[in-house]
Amino acid sequence: MSDDMKVVEDLTQSEYKWGFTTNIEADEAPKGLNENIIRFISAKKNEPEWMTQWRLKAYRHWLTMEEPKWPKVKYDPIDYQDVKYYSAPKKKPELDSMDEVDPELLKTFEKLGIPLEEQKRLAGVAVDAVFDSVSVATTFRETLHEKGIIFCSISEAIREHPELIKKYMGSVVPYTDNYFAALNSAVFTDGSFVYIPKGVRCPMELSTYFRINAMETGQFERTLIIADEGSYVSYLEGCTAPMRDENQLHAAVVELVTLDNAEIKYSTVQNWYPGNKEGKGGIYNFVTKRGICRGKNSKISWTQVETGSAITWKYPSCILQGENSIGEFYSVAVTNNYQQADTGTKMIHIGKNSKSTIVSKGISAGRSDNSYRGLVKVLKSAEGARNFSQCDSMLMGDKCGAHTFPYIEVDNDSAMVEHEATTSKVGEDQIFYLNQRGISTEDAVNMIVNGFCKEVFNELPMEFAVEAQKLLAISLEGSVG
Amino acid sequence: MTNKIGAKQWYLENFKIFESKLNGESESSFHKVRHGALRKLQELEFPTVKNEEWKYTNVKPVLNQNFTPAANLKFKTDNSILKQEYLFEGFDHHLIVFVNGLFNPELSNIGRLPQGVIVDNLKSTIKNRPELVEKFLHRSKIITAFDALNALYAYDGLFIFIPEGKALVKPIHVMYINGDNETNVLSQPKNTIIAESNSQVSVITNYVGTGSKNYFSNIVTEVFTDANAVVDLYKIQNEKTDSFHIERTEIHQKKESVFSHFNISFGGALIRNDINSTLDDEFCECNFNGLYLANDKQHVDNHTFVDHATPNCLSNELYKGILDDESHGVFNGKILVRKDAQKTNAYQSNKTVLMSKKATIDTKPQLEIYADDVKCSHGATVGHLDDTAFFYIRSRGVPSSIAKSMLIRAFVSDVIEKVKIESLKEKLNHMIFEHLNREEI
Numbered sequence A: 001m002s003d004d005m006k007v008v009e010d011l012t013q014s015e016y017k018w019g020f021t022t023n024i025e026a027d028e029a030p031k032g033l034n035e036n037i038i039r040f041i042s043a044k045k046n047e048p049e050w051m052t053q054w055r056l057k058a059y060r061h062w063l064t065m066e067e068p069k070w071p072k073v074k075y076d077p078i079d080y081q082d083v084k085y086y087s088a089p090k091k092k093p094e095l096d097s098m099d100e101v102d103p104e105l106l107k108t109f110e111k112l113g114i115p116l117e118e119q120k121r122l123a124g125v126a127v128d129a130v131f132d133s134v135s136v137a138t139t140f141r142e143t144l145h146e147k148g149i150i151f152c153s154i155s156e157a158i159r160e161h162p163e164l165i166k167k168y169m170g171s172v173v174p175y176t177d178n179y180f181a182a183l184n185s186a187v188f189t190d191g192s193f194v195y196i197p198k199g200v201r202c203p204m205e206l207s208t209y210f211r212i213n214a215m216e217t218g219q220f221e222r223t224l225i226i227a228d229e230g231s232y233v234s235y236l237e238g239c240t241a242p243m244r245d246e247n248q249l250h251a252a253v254v255e256l257v258t259l260d261n262a263e264i265k266y267s268t269v270q271n272w273y274p275g276n277k278e279g280k281g282g283i284y285n286f287v288t289k290r291g292i293c294r295g296k297n298s299k300i301s302w303t304q305v306e307t308g309s310a311i312t313w314k315y316p317s318c319i320l321q322g323e324n325s326i327g328e329f330y331s332v333a334v335t336n337n338y339q340q341a342d343t344g345t346k347m348i349h350i351g352k353n354s355k356s357t358i359v360s361k362g363i364s365a366g367r368s369d370n371s372y373r374g375l376v377k378v379l380k381s382a383e384g385a386r387n388f389s390q391c392d393s394m395l396m397g398d399k400c401g402a403h404t405f406p407y408i409e410v411d412n413d414s415a416m417v418e419h420e421a422t423t424s425k426v427g428e429d430q431i432f433y434l435n436q437r438g439i440s441t442e443d444a445v446n447m448i449v450n451g452f453c454k455e456v457f458n459e460l461p462m463e464f465a466v467e468a469q470k471l472l473a474i475s476l477e478g479s480v481g
Numbered sequence B: 001m002t003n004k005i006g007a008k009q010w011y012l013e014n015f016k017i018f019e020s021k022l023n024g025e026s027e028s029s030f031h032k033v034r035h036g037a038l039r040k041l042q043e044l045e046f047p048t049v050k051n052e053e054w055k056y057t058n059v060k061p062v063l064n065q066n067f068t069p070a071a072n073l074k075f076k077t078d079n080s081i082l083k084q085e086y087l088f089e090g091f092d093h094h095l096i097v098f099v100n101g102l103f104n105p106e107l108s109n110i111g112r113l114p115q116g117v118i119v120d121n122l123k124s125t126i127k128n129r130p131e132l133v134e135k136f137l138h139r140s141k142i143i144t145a146f147d148a149l150n151a152l153y154a155y156d157g158l159f160i161f162i163p164e165g166k167a168l169v170k171p172i173h174v175m176y177i178n179g180d181n182e183t184n185v186l187s188q189p190k191n192t193i194i195a196e197s198n199s200q201v202s203v204i205t206n207y208v209g210t211g212s213k214n215y216f217s218n219i220v221t222e223v224f225t226d227a228n229a230v231v232d233l234y235k236i237q238n239e240k241t242d243s244f245h246i247e248r249t250e251i252h253q254k255k256e257s258v259f260s261h262f263n264i265s266f267g268g269a270l271i272r273n274d275i276n277s278t279l280d281d282e283f284c285e286c287n288f289n290g291l292y293l294a295n296d297k298q299h300v301d302n303h304t305f306v307d308h309a310t311p312n313c314l315s316n317e318l319y320k321g322i323l324d325d326e327s328h329g330v331f332n333g334k335i336l337v338r339k340d341a342q343k344t345n346a347y348q349s350n351k352t353v354l355m356s357k358k359a360t361i362d363t364k365p366q367l368e369i370y371a372d373d374v375k376c377s378h379g380a381t382v383g384h385l386d387d388t389a390f391f392y393i394r395s396r397g398v399p400s401s402i403a404k405s406m407l408i409r410a411f412v413s414d415v416i417e418k419v420k421i422e423s424l425k426e427k428l429n430h431m432i433f434e435h436l437n438r439e440e441i
Helices: A003-013 A035-044 A049-063 A103-111 A116-123 A141-147 A154-160 A162-168 A179-187 A428-435 A441-457 A462-475 B007-020 B029-043 B122-128 B130-136 B145-152 B387-395 B400-416 B422-436
Strands: A026-028 A087-089 A126-131 A134-138 A150-153 A192-196 A206-211 A222-227 A232-240 A248-250 A253-258 A263-271 A283-293 A299-306 A311-314 A317-320 A326-335 A340-343 A346-349 A355-365 A369-378 A386-396 A401-410 A416-425 B094-099 B118-121 B158-162 B172-178 B185-187 B190-195 B200-209 B215-225 B230-238 B244-253 B258-265 B270-279 B285-294 B299-308 B314-323 B328-337 B345-354 B360-369 B375-383
Touching (some): A035 A049, A049 A162, A049 A179, A154 A162, A154 A222, A162 A192, A179 A253, A192 A232, A222 A263, A263 A283, A283 A299, A299 A441, A326 A462, A346 A355, A355 A369, A355 A401, A355 A441, A386 A401, A386 A441, A416 B360, A428 A441, B007 B029, B007 B145, B029 B145, B094 B118, B118 B122, B122 B130, B122 B158, B145 B215, B145 B244, B158 B200, B172 B185, B190 B230, B215 B230, B230 B244, B230 B422, B244 B258, B258 B299, B270 B285, B285 B328, B285 B422, B314 B328, B314 B400, B328 B375, B345 B360, B400 B422
Parallel strands (some): A126 A206, A206 A232, A222 A253, A232 A263, A248 A283, A253 A283, A263 A299, A299 A326, A311 A340, A317 A346, A326 A355, A340 A369, A355 A386, A369 A401, A386 A416, B094 B172, B158 B190, B172 B200, B185 B215, B190 B215, B200 B230, B215 B244, B244 B270, B258 B285, B285 B314, B299 B328, B314 B345
Antiparallel strands (some): A026 A087, A126 A134, A150 A192, A401 B360, A416 B375
């Protein structure tokens, strides 16, 4: 066994460091799913009748659908009646200051290394912390309010901004879209809502920390971000979850809408519990993320760092409807042990001169499987469309797999589409070179993997780039930093 | 002729007629294989667009017409159907001709062969060398209903056997002339190329169409390259514009063998090629080269699959296409590197140029990799002819049509230059310009 193999072996021994459970009495719905449960959720959220009806429509449609079987992932069938669809911390204060936040909650965040106060003070980030499906703390709202920016939980938005919700919710990801989107539409409990008014550049990066906490609770988030004409927002989403044996289902929906000249930058760092070394437990992360560049010159940029979850299955996509609209997708997906990831993007070019860039980096170690699956579709109307895709995979160990499934469909002769993919391992010559400069093999592997991912990390906002590197280090413990 | 009964039913019913004409042969072990295929065809359905492998290719037009298996027909053929222009000239070759998939001894000119070398048709080989047929035929599993259909009516086809240590100096030129003036024919040659260890052979197949009626070529080709064997297989497909052409090529490679395939597609209304290579032993080399040129409403679908089952193998794939008018191109290239296939090098590239507003392409280069010490890459591009290059040539006073032709020639040259027979290169270049209706340079 060569040295770098040993390093890979070492890292597979590492335990999930952030496995702890906070004791907050959850206000839960009984297990199972039926129309009553949906009404219960809707009532808990004080939702208007039209919302309840919308949920029920989605639920009835979901009943007619079948779970998709095409992804390259394997898991035991999910019993949807064995999941609790609602859980919330009992106190649900809508707070003005940090002092009112449950101290235990604050400790949890501290353990995660993201103390709210510090972020507030140092980073200038407004945090809408989602703790088990209900937002408990919202900061910097005043500042945002002055600019006319709406940043609140989706439940609040349903109550207070029904006209925006009615207009945009389900317009990008309709409940008929796919199995998990339908399920989410029926039972979503919380999530974030952002509206940036015309011509406003959001002064700070908006961020939500998701955290699954109660036993056997599925997390069904729904996020909706609307950037009106000429506006800009950068949104951060980060996830950690405590150690758990039961598989947990997470089926979130994220919808982005950009109008003329608007831009949304959506960054994700995902580090949910990936299961133990034998592949037991871990989160099932089945997410539908999609953005639509509705207006001219609008732009949507997805950046993701996926290190956690037993199964990751998501395709943040862009529908490039507006002329000169731009879609971007930057991704690092790391799988270890028995993790499975089937992730990628879809770029649908409709508007003239629309452009898209895809940069995907996959790292597989242990016995994991890492797939890139992407679609670049250029419609007849997309005169002068341009796409560049690059998918690189790195394999660490001989028991893992790396796969690419790019679909390219071009219906316009003026389009330029380029795709390239490579698969390789950490070069022995590179390690040797670093070794002979006195750098240990472990550090050498760190450097190489970091360099491999640099292109994507560069796209992350400053605060996140640091966190992303930390997460990468933990997922590939001891060898990557 | 529209289809009153389903395609499957039609082919199953015609089998009774086929069987009754076999007289005596129906007891042979070869016929048992046909019965196996019969059961398979009864089980299987013809693929639809819901099938991932056939997602972009709708075979309905093929199934909407009833084609009569060639073995059930009596043809009035005269020697004039082999036109001089079909033949590739400028090099010595062994010529073997099939009309509607059936061997035609009068048109063929096989010539002298080194001892032990067989260049013959399947029918006589079953009689003369039953042990070879037994050993090599039907080694590939039936996957689709089209495979089953081919096996069901397996009757004749190309059979090449190169014994150990022999090298055939002259290439083998195989002509397939398909079509008829009276019936819609189903032409189903079953081709087998066997190269024993340390042997070498080069085979050029050419498919052309004749007659006023429509026809359907459904072909299965199996290639066996034993240790250190070198096999070049050129496929030049120039069927009639309204015909259908489906071929499955299976290549089984043994240690240190080198196989090169040239798949050049001109004619046909619906073309589907499945080219699968299994690298069964170490240090194999597999080269897939392809060119697809389509205009009008042609539909060209190329599926390639390289199975790296063992370590230290090399595969190289280059597919280029020019799509004009309302044509539709499909490319699906898959590379599988199995768990123990360390030190694999696998490269794949697919480039397509769209020449008109209504031409479309769906391409899907796939990598599936389970070994870590490998170098694999694939690339796919779709675009139009380079504007800046075009402008540059124009600025030197070159007329637009010539400038375009120059760019086309440059584009296809990557593939054409790999052809190892000089005079074939020129002929192919000529055919490209003729097919695309462009000024030849």
